[in-house]
Amino acid sequence: MNNNAEYNKTMNDQTVRMESIDKRTSNNGDKTGKVCNKCGKAFARVNDIYREDFLEINKDWGFFSVKDGKTYRFAICEDCCESLVKSFVVPVEVSDTTELV
Numbered sequence: 001m002n003n004n005a006e007y008n009k010t011m012n013d014q015t016v017r018m019e020s021i022d023k024r025t026s027n028n029g030d031k032t033g034k035v036c037n038k039c040g041k042a043f044a045r046v047n048d049i050y051r052e053d054f055l056e057i058n059k060d061w062g063f064f065s066v067k068d069g070k071t072y073r074f075a076i077c078e079d080c081c082e083s084l085v086k087s088f089v090v091p092v093e094v095s096d097t098t099e100l101v
């Protein structure tokens, strides 16, 4: 009886935790706009058009990953991208964009 009550409590805690993670990681931004997943800053936008650029990742993890079948989706602001890039052991390749769209 006690074990069962403890089990149910644990399951409820896990359910609550899963829901809050889902809300926190939801970043499709249709109505509220996208935010930087790293610092939480909302990306500037006017009339649903973003007025600042950001890095957006949409990664389907594959067969040779422990996350096989999962998709990671997140966005990072330019400042957070720069601090991330500066932490790299191997520098990123940077080139001039020849064609502006």
Ligand SMILES: [Zn+2]
Residues within 6 Å of the ligand: 036, 037, 038, 039, 040, 041, 076, 077, 078, 079, 080, 081
């Ligand atoms: Zn950021």
